[in-house]
Amino acid sequence: MAKRRKGRPINGVLLLDKPYDMSSNHALQAVKRIYFAQKAGHTGALDPLATGMLPICLGEGTKFSQFLLDTDKTYQVTAKLGIRTTTSDADGDIVSEKPVDVSEAQLMAALDSFRGTTKQVPSMYSALKYQGQPLYKYAREGVEVPREARDITVFSLEVLRFEGDEVELTIHVSKGTYIRTIVDDLGELLGCGAHVADLRRLAVGSYPIDKMVTLEHIERLLEQAKESGVTPSTLLDPLLLPMETAVVGMPAVYIDDMSANFLRHGNPVQAYNAPSEGSVQVFVGEDETDAQAEFIGVGAINDDGLVAPKRIVVL
Numbered sequence: 001m002a003k004r005r006k007g008r009p010i011n012g013v014l015l016l017d018k019p020y021d022m023s024s025n026h027a028l029q030a031v032k033r034i035y036f037a038q039k040a041g042h043t044g045a046l047d048p049l050a051t052g053m054l055p056i057c058l059g060e061g062t063k064f065s066q067f068l069l070d071t072d073k074t075y076q077v078t079a080k081l082g083i084r085t086t087t088s089d090a091d092g093d094i095v096s097e098k099p100v101d102v103s104e105a106q107l108m109a110a111l112d113s114f115r116g117t118t119k120q121v122p123s124m125y126s127a128l129k130y131q132g133q134p135l136y137k138y139a140r141e142g143v144e145v146p147r148e149a150r151d152i153t154v155f156s157l158e159v160l161r162f163e164g165d166e167v168e169l170t171i172h173v174s175k176g177t178y179i180r181t182i183v184d185d186l187g188e189l190l191g192c193g194a195h196v197a198d199l200r201r202l203a204v205g206s207y208p209i210d211k212m213v214t215l216e217h218i219e220r221l222l223e224q225a226k227e228s229g230v231t232p233s234t235l236l237d238p239l240l241l242p243m244e245t246a247v248v249g250m251p252a253v254y255i256d257d258m259s260a261n262f263l264r265h266g267n268p269v270q271a272y273n274a275p276s277e278g279s280v281q282v283f284v285g286e287d288e289t290d291a292q293a294e295f296i297g298v299g300a301i302n303d304d305g306l307v308a309p310k311r312i313v314v315l
Contacts, residue, residue: 007038010233011059011313012240017212018046018054018201027215031056034218035236043068043204043246047180049091052201053212057246063311064246064298071205072155074172077196079183081165084193088123088180098192100165107162110189111169114182115157119149123181152177166197206248213239243313244281244295252281252288253299253307260284260296264314268306277301279310 014035018027024045032040041062043055052075057065082100085092131145153174161168167186171179180196187194202209218236225232253271255263262269263282274280279300285293297312 005038007032007036008233009059009315010035010037010237010240011061011243011315012057012237013061013243013245014056014058014218014240015207015212016054016056017214018051019215020051021048023048024054027054028056030215031218032058034215034222034232036232041065044073046201047089047199049089049196050199050201052199053204053207053209054201055204055207055246057243058240060313060315061243061246063313064243067247067250067298068204070175072172072174073177073201073205074170074203075179076160076168076170076200076202077179077183078198079167079169079186079194080197081167081187081190081194082192083195084184084187085195087195088184089196089199092195096193100192102190102192104162106190107159107167110186111157111159113189114186115154117151117153120152120178120181120185121149122147122176123178123184150176154182167194170202207241207245211241242295247279247281247298250279250281250298251275252283254283254285254287254290254293255307257284263296263299263307263309264312266309268302268304268308270305271299271307274301274305274307276305280307282307282312 014031016027016031018024024042028040028042035058037058039059039062041057043057043065046052046054055068080090081102083097084095086095154177155172155174156170158170159167160170171182173179179199183194183196218239221235222232225235253274255269255271259269259271271280279298282296282299283293284296295313298310299307300310302308
């Protein structure tokens with residue numbers, strides 16, 4: 001007999017404002033505990049020293065976390081010029097210290113080289129894996145392993161403040177871009193070295209920053225519910241965003257109940273106005289004007305032009 005999973009089957013996405021000096025996994029486990037959720041997963045780790053948007057997928061929402069891993073991100077970063085560190089952030093050991101003699105024109109010219117699509121070699125202190133182990137484990141042991149340069153895109157890079165040895169930037173980047181590496185490379189280009197003094201993720205895809213909530217806030221709601229004698233879900237669940245927000249922007253198709261049943265059993269189905277290829281959101285309903293349409297997952301267009309199941313919600 002299968003062991004019953006602990007917790008409740010709550011589904012959705014919480015936009016957590018991850019606090020400073022907390023690992024993403026620690027934050028994930030805290031949210032899972034507060035919501036008493038059966039399943040939870042995050043959508044790409046933030047460094048412990050970084051703050052900001054960390055989407056936490058609960059329940060069936062975990063099936064769509066990969067799509068958020070693959071989306072673009074926006075950050076606000078403060079680079080400290082003149083000091084290079086082992087980890088390219090304030091947590092590392094100092095590698096070199098040099099005087100800062102950088103003009104605004106020199107800074108702007110250097111930053112321009114990062115805009116657009118370029119190659120980036122991932123940091124040894126990243127979570128990328130080599131032979132089954134994350135790179136940061138090798139780095140902590142003083143072992144350097146080969147890393148391949150990868151294509152990244154910097155969609156926008158704007159200077160908010162440049163004062164003395166500090167540069168504050170907003171940067172909108174493609175998936176897999178390491179801000180620490182950009183700052184380290186910037187310091188080398190300027191000839192003085194640099195590291196990340198402060199990092200905050202402002203956005204993941206199109207998720208709105210005003211929907212972020214802190215751990216302190218949801219912990220207070222949990223305590224408030226206990227003190228008032230109400231079910232915690234009454235106060236906590238309204239903070240969750242629908243699962244389909246993880247795949248917003250993906251083309252949508254609409255099918256009837258019979259087709260949905262076929263799809264849930266692993267069979268491809270025909271959908272009116274489906275694109276010729278790629279992934280699609282799948283709804284049970286008439287069309288986009290149907291307020292009662294139900295999101296049931298993500299499908300992929302197969303060689304026959306049918307919608308095949310890819311990530312289907314099981315409720």
